[in-house]
Amino acid sequence: MFFNDISVKKHLKIKETPNYIYIEPHPLLRKYIAHYTILFPNPKEMGRCSDNIGDLTLIPDCSGCIIYTYENSDFLLSLWGATTKTVIVKNDVNLKKIRFFIEFVPGGLHAITGIKQSELCDIQTQVDEVDKCLYDSLNHAAEIANNADDMVSMVNRIFLEAVEKNNKQHAVMRSSLEKIKVANGVLTVKELSSSEYVSQRHLNRLFNEYIGINPKMLLRISRINYSINMLKKAENKSYINASQIFGYFDQSHFIHDFKQICGVSPKEFFKNMSDFYNELFKY
Structure with missing residues (x-):
């Protein structure tokens, strides 16, 4: 799994911090996907705040995302629809979790799934409950990718095929x-x-x-x-x-x-x- 090697080629990086790597999507996907993000614990900070995890308020951005979460040798694949109000999550960035975000721009999730987006607004669910075919493809990519570069390449291919299949631009x-x-x-x-x-x-x-x-x-x-x-x-x-x-x-x-x-x-x-x-x- 790519979670074991999260290094990314330099030319693909938009920005890097001790906890984040922001990654460019394929050029043909940039009107649908803002970026991919790998979120990982900073080794210098791991465990220091495990007994006192604060809250993080997410500002709405009307766009939605898909999130891989890897923990204890297993992962979840969740989907958030466009958000119109703040969402409070636990600021657990330095615990033993790695997350891979697919951050859409407004309208991007529709181009990928073809689903009426008002049905997903302010909803948090699992990808397989929205699009089983997309879930299977993304799940398979995570299982066979050797590193983050492989993962980005496969996810790009999955989304390019999905956009071409749905063909629902307006x-x-x-x-x-x-x-x-x-x-x-x-x-x-x-x-x-x-x-x-x-x-x-x-x-x-x-x-x-x-x-x-x-x-x-x-x-x-x-x-x-x-x-x-x-x-x-x-x-x-x-x-x-x-x-x-x-x-x-x-x-x-x-x-x-x-x-x-x-x-x-x-x-x-x-x-x-x-x-x-x-x-x-x-x-």
Whole structure:
């Protein structure tokens, strides 16, 4: 199993930390998959916090993921649909577990499975309950891969075949998602529907099918995730200036929206950043 050798070729790595390796998917999959991530314990920290594991709050990103979890010579293969609210998990990164994440971009999970995504929104389940054929393929890959490079190669092939088989891309959705990304979520549903020459009602139907949520929620979550990533880089976290840069009417609107999405105010978030996780490479 690849879990016994998690080394990755340098040219495939997006970023590496003592606990994470972020890996590029195949170029033809980048409009569906943001990245693969291997999460593993830091040998220097293993066991130190086993009696006092804290919580980690995951910020919603509307996209979903598939997760291999390897522990005690066995592994699980789970699936999360698009998330619209925070999820609290145990921050057990330095215990004896290795995880391999397949992190989709919004709409990516639909391209792989062909399933109406509103049925999976805010759902955590096992892959075989959603797509038995996909489960068998991913399960087999984990069993025969000798190392992480083998695993990435096989998973790329599985997803390329799945995308070709489902063939369920939609021109309006592709264009809408690109516009949202370019605008960092600073758009209205009316502007988006007008630019695509479709009604807001039709756009809502498409978003529920392909993303799992309505466009208004995706715009809000995109904007908040983008603001988090930008403020992380800023030395002076001025929420007054931020509200204007990120397209909010004023500071109070920004703080209100931030709290609605993240569960805490921006001040609390940045004061306790280690207690939160948001995607670095999707927004």
